[in-house]
Amino acid sequence: MNKLYFVAIFLLGILSMIGMSVSAENATQKVFQGSPVINSPVIVGNYPSTPFLFYIPTSGERPMKWSAVKLPKGLNLDTETGIISGTVTAKGDYTVTLKAKNTQGVCERKLIIRIGDELLLTPPMGWNSWNTFGRHLTEELVLQTADAMIANGMRDLGYSYINIDDFWQLPERGIDGHLQIDRTKFPRGIKYVADYLHERGFKLGIYSDAADRTCGGVCGSYGYEEVDAKDFASWGVDLLKYDYCNAPAGRVEAMERYAKMGKALRATNRSIVFSICEWGQREPWKWAKQVGGQLWRVSGDIGDVWYRDANHIGGLRGILNILEINAPLGEYAGPAGWNDPDMLVVGIGGKSMSIGYESEGCNQEQYNSHFILWCMMASPLLCGNDVRNMNDSTLHVLLDAGLIAINQDVLGRQAERSIRSDYYDIWVKPLADGRKAIACFNRMSSPQTVVLNDKTVAGLAFEQIYSLDNRLMQNNGDSKELIVKLAPYQCKAYIFGKTK
Known part of the structure; x- marks a missing residue:
């Protein structure tokens, strides 16, 4: 066999290691070609005196160098990585001029850093483990996902949260009263994962439940809200998705349980986004912000399915069904508080370890429409597919800068x-x-x-x-x-x- 053969095998191996599907190469190349373009968002929020982290999402040919003018005191920019980090103590709006430069040109754009009492001034973007992997999540999967989102260009279009869902913890709380990490899945712990993500400009999300047990039957946070919030903060968590399985049905009880965790998160030394996941049964759009939430689910779980008849046995909703639920709720959505019609199912294609039993997948046109409609509705853009292995069609949808800009528009109006x-x-x-x-x-x-x-x-x-x-x-x-x-x-x- 000649040398070219071994070179080809080596390159394919590298692509596999970083999780980038060969079929997605063309879409990825477009992200990393030409002069710089600094992408959304153009405004970010953070609590005072808590760690700030922001990667400047920038498409264009590499290598790239970044600069920033009028960064607030306490923040620094790594000009080689494009990551702004540090801590700001004084409240206020700080208008920063960002600049990205490569051999093809220069791009300049304003970024407003708002230090105050609000987070998520635009809808969150990122990835969540549940819809494809369910209980089959591991440290290796999360790290590979981060590497893939860098290699395929997702990070440079603004996808910043990588969220670990249910089954990262053991069924029982430790004798010391703390949640126990499943070390067979996360042998180096959650803090190691958080540090790995932060070094690359990503933020880490984690999952728990407002009851003794999560939806999957492992340990929840009810009665240990302050303990768990402090642990999440010490690990470097940036978002908590808080479910409502095995909890009382009433709205008052739900509000009390969510308020307790919301208060505990706010008392930490981190700007932790609070995602309220009670499936819309108690109209959370009317009360979620007052208990500390920045986004709230409006429906039951989404399935990888276009439409599901209301009489169908099974809890998953179709894309069209959730669209109808979310359509009349626009008055409740806006900066720092978003209606959440659940994660994107773009590109799952019926291949799921958690929702596949009720989800046959959608065709490409349906996935395209799903993404456009979620962008129009100022919905969170949290991918649920295996981003390590995507075909070009899926990546073209998820890397649509024009649609993402509509989703991330600072006015924050739901269509x-x-x-x-x-x-x-x-x-x-x-x-x-x-x-x-x-x-x-x-x-x-x-x-x-x-x-x-x-x-x-x-x-x-x-x-x-x-x-x-x-x-x-x-x-x-x-x-x-x-x-x-x-x-x-x-x-x-x-x-x-x-x-x-």
């Missing part, structure tokens, strides 16, 4: 549905620059035609139209109407108007 016909929807999301993001969505298995005009969307400005479908500025001339052709299950997004 409202201006039209719900028998066959299609029109969704409208106001943007901070005065423009409007419009999504036309075909719910049916047959092609549909949608007309956008002043009757279907009031006050629509036609002087400039940008299509996110083909990345082209459309010249509509003097027409005050746009005809949109939609394939089965297709969703197309546009931005109408000029910036203020």
Whole structure:
């Protein structure tokens, strides 16, 4: 065998080690080509006197160097890695000028660092272990996922949270009163994982339950909220997903249990995001913020399925079903408090160790529409697929900078549905620059035609139209109407108007 053969085998091995699917190479290459582009978010929040961590998400050719002007006292930028870290004691809004430079050019962008009482000023982006791996999570999986999200470009589009879900802990609490880490899965402990992620600009999420037992039957946090919150903080945790299995049904009891953990998290020396996961049964959008939550689930668990009849036996919801639940809740969502229609199922393709028994997967058009609609609804973008092994189609969806920018818009408005016909929807999301993001969505298995005009969307400005479908500025001339052709299950997004 010649040397070229061994070189090829070596390269394939490297790709496998870093978790990057060969089929996703083209989409990844686009992230790491050309001059720098600093991507969303453009505002971040942190509590005073707690550790601050922010990786500047930047696409473009490597190597790259970063700089920052007017960083608040206590923060430092590593110019080689693009990671800003440190601690700021004084409350306030700090406007920082970020700059990224490579051999192809320079990009400059403002970042507002808000030190105060709010976290998650834009929806969280990242990955969660549950939807694909369920109980089969390990330290190795989490570290490989982080490496893959660097290699495939996800980190440079703003995906920053890597969340460990249920089954990281043992069934019983230790005799010292502390949660016990399952050392067969995490032999070096949770702090080791957190340190590994932080060194690469990621944040760590972890899971517990407001009862004695989690949904999976291992140890929960009820009665030990302060102990567990302190442990999470000492390990370097940045987000807690707090479930509600095996807990009382009433709203008052739920609020009390969540408030106790919310208070315990706030008393730590970390800015820990509190994700309230009681499945929408007690209308958490009306009370979750007052008990310390920054996001709250609006429904039962999502399945890797397009639609599920309400009479179907089984707890998982289809994408369309959750869309209908979340549609009327826009008034409750905004910066520092988000409706959560559950994790993305893009790219799972029916291959799940936890939800596969009820989920046959979706076609590519349905996954595309799922992502667009979650972006329009200012939903958390937490991937649930195996990001170590993705085909190019999946990666193209998850790396769509234009759609992510709509999701991360600083105005933080959830899209409202201006039209719900028998066959299609029109969704409208106001943007901070005065423009409007419009999504036309075909719910049916047959092609549909949608007309956008002043009757279907009031006050629509036609002087400039940008299509996110083909990345082209459309010249509509003097027409005050746009005809949109939609394939089965297709969703197309546009931005109408000029910036203020």
